[in-house]
Amino acid sequence: MGLVAATTIELASVTTLLLLLLATPLAWWLARSPRWWKEVVAAIAAVPLVLPPTVIGFYLLVAMGPAGPLTALLRPFGVRSLAFTFAGLVVGSLVYSLPFAVQPLRTAFAAVEQRSLDLAATMGAGPLDRFRSVAVPQARRGFVAAAILVFAHTVGEFGVVLMIGGNIPGRTEVLSTRIYSLVESLQFGPAHAIAAALVAFAFVALLALLLVDRRLGSVA
Amino acid sequence: MRRLILLALFAAAPVHAGETVVAVAANFTEPAKAIAAAFTKATGDTATLSFGSSGAFYTQMTHGAPFEVFLSADADRPAKLEADGLTVPGTRFVYAVGTLVLYSATPGLVDGQGAVLKGGSFAHLAIADPAAAPYGAAAVETLKTLKLYDQNAPKFVTGSSITQAYQFVATGAAELGFVALSQVITVPGGSRWVVPATLHAPIEQAAVELKTGAANPVAAKFLKFLQGAEARAIIKRYGYEVR
Numbered sequence: 194m195g196l197v198a199a200t201t202i203e204l205a206s207v208t209t210l211l212l213l214l215l216a217t218p219l220a221w222w223l224a225r226s227p228r229w230w231k232e233v234v235a236a237i238a239a240v241p242l243v244l245p246p247t248v249i250g251f252y253l254l255v256a257m258g259p260a261g262p263l264t265a266l267l268r269p270f271g272v273r274s275l276a277f278t279f280a281g282l283v284v285g286s287l288v289y290s291l292p293f294a295v296q297p298l299r300t301a302f303a304a305v306e307q308r309s310l311d312l313a314a315t316m317g318a319g320p321l322d323r324f325r326s327v328a329v330p331q332a333r334r335g336f337v338a339a340a341i342l343v344f345a346h347t348v349g350e351f352g353v354v355l356m357i358g359g360n361i362p363g364r365t366e367v368l369s370t371r372i373y374s375l376v377e378s379l380q381f382g383p384a385h386a387i388a389a390a391l392v393a394f395a396f397v398a399l400l401a402l403l404l405v406d407r408r409l410g411s412v413a
Numbered sequence: 414m415r416r417l418i419l420l421a422l423f424a425a426a427p428v429h430a431g432e433t434v435v436a437v438a439a440n441f442t443e444p445a446k447a448i449a450a451a452f453t454k455a456t457g458d459t460a461t462l463s464f465g466s467s468g469a470f471y472t473q474m475t476h477g478a479p480f481e482v483f484l485s486a487d488a489d490r491p492a493k494l495e496a497d498g499l500t501v502p503g504t505r506f507v508y509a510v511g512t513l514v515l516y517s518a519t520p521g522l523v524d525g526q527g528a529v530l531k532g533g534s535f536a537h538l539a540i541a542d543p544a545a546a547p548y549g550a551a552a553v554e555t556l557k558t559l560k561l562y563d564q565n566a567p568k569f570v571t572g573s574s575i576t577q578a579y580q581f582v583a584t585g586a587a588e589l590g591f592v593a594l595s596q597v598i599t600v601p602g603g604s605r606w607v608v609p610a611t612l613h614a615p616i617e618q619a620a621v622e623l624k625t626g627a628a629n630p631v632a633a634k635f636l637k638f639l640q641g642a643e644a645r646a647i648i649k650r651y652g653y654e655v656r
Binding site: 251254255257258259260261273274276277355356357359360361370373374376377378379380 | 466468469471472493536537539542544545546569570571572573574577580581584585586587588
């Protein structure tokens with residue numbers, strides 16, 4: 194039980210960290226680029242919102258198998274198969290939660306004032322410096338929202354993990370799939386207990402999101 | 414024009430034709446469709462089939478789902494429903510017995526005696542969740558009978574159902590796995606070992622009529638048809654044994 198919870202938290206933490214790193218440049222480009230076709234990229238990045246998770250999971254399973262294209266791509270690095278591994282779950286979670294990081298970040302970056310960026314530029318700040326000292330502080334609510342949404346969404350993830358995980362204790366078994374197995378084998382008691390814990394967790398996560406958002410809003 | 418359409422609708426519906434709603438375990442989807450078609454042809458009545466997991470069906474039935482007949486993937490859940498007082502007494506019977514197969518999409522990987530399980534030349538062995546799926550339990554029992562369980566357990570990847578275990582193997586994500594003969598009987602190629610029935614308890618699938626169907630004669634008629642020669646021939650064709 195503790196092992197399953199640990200895997201869940203670890204998966205959610207790693208996914209949140211990596212996804213914020215990956216989504217930040219993408220969201221910045223989507224928010225600030227003048228090109229019209231950026232919306233094509235935005236639409237692609239939002240597709241995981243629409244597809245049923247088991248469908249995403251199935252195609253990830255195909256892509257991550259020993260003969261899959263993703264595995265072929267990673268073979269030079271010694272990867273034999275991504276399916277049924279913790280790394281595979283992370284990759285799946287990144288895809289599945291991508292819109293939950295990109296959307297709030299894009300909105301936050303779009304609201305960054307061009308004037309303050311220009312001002313920083315006249316004071317000799319390079320692009321990276323401008324981003325770090327002007328954009329990030331102004332968009333901090335977007336970062337918090339993205340982090341909490343991705344973390345919570347990954348904890349609640351089910352269909353993708355079910356398809357690519359294989360329920361290996363300590364490696365790929367997470368709380369949501371454990372609940373499902375328990376219900377399937379008619380062990381309703383333990384299923385209720387974990388579900389209750391997840392509801393409590395969801396409540397705390399959302400409350401934290403709202404409180405932090407309020408705090409940052411009043412400071413700004 | 415509208416009158417014509419109405420006329421056509423009435424003409425299409427056979428006189429006195431009834432309907433029964435049947436919950437079918439997902440692993441029995443194909444034979445159930447064939448049996449339902451034969452049933453309609455023979456009687457003029459319709460069996461409307463819903464496919465899903467037996468576990469989910471059981472939970473739904475204990476909460477008032479409107480199914481009249483249940484073709485489960487196991488024998489336990491129909492027995493439980495009977496104990497819960499939700500079935501028509503005396504209607505429960507085993508309609509099919511499943512056959513376990515060790516299967517790989519790779520030709521030549523699985524030999525005719527299952528010796529591949531001793532060698533361990535693979536990273537993942539797919540099984541269905543032994544706590545929830547009879548084929549999973551049979552797979553574990555087989556490995557224990559062969560005294561190969563401890564050696565292979567670290568390689569298990571567990572599908573929530575036998576369908577998922579098969580997906581793991583069919584996509585090549587797992588090199589081999591314990592699946593149902595019915596899943597691979599029409600699949601050419603690959604390699605397989607049909608596990609002898611002596612290595613595990615029989616994988617019985619039971620059917621039962623639910624109280625919701627007691628007032629509907631079509632429900633009982635469908636169950637009777639399921640026990641007849643025509644239905645039994647269909648069931649065998651799809652890789653199951655019959656009693």
